[in-house]
Amino acid sequence: AQTVTQSQPEMSVQEAETVTLSCTYDTSESDYYLFWYKQPPSRQMILVIRQEAYKQQNATENRFSVNFQKAAKSFSLKISDSQLGDAAMYFCAYPPTQGGSEKLVFGKGTKLTVNP
Amino acid sequence: DTGVSQNPRHKITKRGQNVTFRCDPISEHNRLYWYRQTLGQGPEFLTYFQNEAQLEKSRLLSDRFSAERPKGSFSTLEIQRTEQGDSAMYLCASSLNSGGAETQYFGPGTRLLVL
Numbered sequence: 001a002q003t004v005t006q007s008q009p010e011m012s013v014q015e016a017e018t019v020t021l022s023c024t025y026d027t028s029e030s031d032y033y034l035f036w037y038k039q040p041p042s043r044q045m046i047l048v049i050r051q052e053a054y055k056q057q058n059a060t061e062n063r064f065s066v067n068f069q070k071a072a073k074s075f076s077l078k079i080s081d082s083q084l085g086d087a088a089m090y091f092c093a094y095p096p097t098q099g100g101s102e103k104l105v106f107g108k109g110t111k112l113t114v115n116p
Numbered sequence: 117d118t119g120v121s122q123n124p125r126h127k128i129t130k131r132g133q134n135v136t137f138r139c140d141p142i143s144e145h146n147r148l149y150w151y152r153q154t155l156g157q158g159p160e161f162l163t164y165f166q167n168e169a170q171l172e173k174s175r176l177l178s179d180r181f182s183a184e185r186p187k188g189s190f191s192t193l194e195i196q197r198t199e200q201g202d203s204a205m206y207l208c209a210s211s212l213n214s215g216g217a218e219t220q221y222f223g224p225g226t227r228l229l230v231l
Contacts, residue, residue, distance in 0.1 A: 004158075033217055044224040045159075045207070052217065091158050095218075102211070102218045103149060103172065106158030 004092050006107035013082045014115050020067070021077045021110045023092030029053075032094055034068070034075045035104065040088040048090070051075065079112075087114045120223035122208050128229045129198055136194045137226045141210030148191050149220060150183060152176065153205040162206075165191060166213065198230045 004025045013019035025034070036048040051059045051068050058066050063083075067076045075094075079086055089109045095102035121140045129135050141148050147166050151159035162181070163173045167188040177183075180198075185191040195202055205227050209220040 035219070037222075045222040047219060047221070050217070050219060093158070102147075102213070102220075103161040103164060104151075104159070104220060105161070108156070108158050 004094065004105050004107035006090075006092055006110050008110045009108070010111045010113070012113040012115060013079070015082055015084060017082055018078060018080045019082055019112065021079075021090050021092075021112070023075045023077070023107055025073050025075065025092070025094055025105075027073065027094065027096060029096070034066075035093045036064070036066070036075075036077045037091045037093060037106075038086075038088045039091065039109075040085075045091070049077065082114050084114050084116060087112055120208055120210050120221055122206075122223040122226050124226060125224060126227050126229075128231065130231050131200060132197055134194065134196045135198060135228065136192055137206055137208075137228075139191045139193070139208030139210075139223060141190070141208070142212075142221060143189075145210035145212045145221075146188070147211045147213050147218070147220075148185055149209040149211070150191070150193055151207040151209065153207055153225070154203075159207050162193075195228075198228075200230050203228055203230045 032053045034051045037045045038048045039045040049061045049064050063080045065078045091109045092107045093104040123138045149164040150162040153159040163183050165185040180196045183193045205225045207225045208223045211218045211220045
């Protein structure tokens with residue numbers, strides 16, 4: 001079964017510091033996409049960052065960047081200069097099949113707390 | 117572009133009743149997905165549409181669940197004879213499938229509580 005594993009149920013970080021959330025996945029595909037979504041308390045899920053597996057370069061979006069290790073099937077999210085508004089559940093996800101339905105398989109999430 | 121919207125945002129019902137949820141996707145998006153999220157878990161796929169065609173259903177989608185997207189725009193998800201185990205957040209997402217990378221955009225969800 002294709003799975004996504006987020007091994008850190010909870011993480012905390014001090015405001016302005018850096019935190020890394022881990023994610024591993026299992027796929028037999030060679031070309032695929034990976035996603036990090038953020039779900040603030042009682043608010044909707046929003047896309048944080050996306051990585052194309054065929055790209056060597058790690059994706060970056062402002063304070064958010066990924067460390068993508070294709071051979072290790074690892075896709076971690078680094079948040080720099082953490083802000084109070086970053087507090088949320090973070091989900092790693094990918095579509096196990098390409099070319100048809102791109103339904104997403106999600107990890108169980110990591111709850112991030114940002115301490116002032 | 118107002119994003120993906122879902123109604124109602126909250127629904128409380130008694131066991132055995134039928135409920136219907138609506139999702140309005142981003143207007144130009146041709147794909148629409150339904151997911152279910154229980155407490156402490158990530159979303160799980162239920163079903164998806166490309167335009168008006170329902171192309172895949174998860175084994176999670178029992179015969180009490182039915183979804184439609186009649187004109188390829190909004191979608192409804194109906195649960196008949198609700199059970200307490202149906203209590204969850206029901207999320208809708210839409211995307212534009214144009215042969216390249218596809219990103220799903222989520223609505224705020226409908227939180228269902230079955231008493």
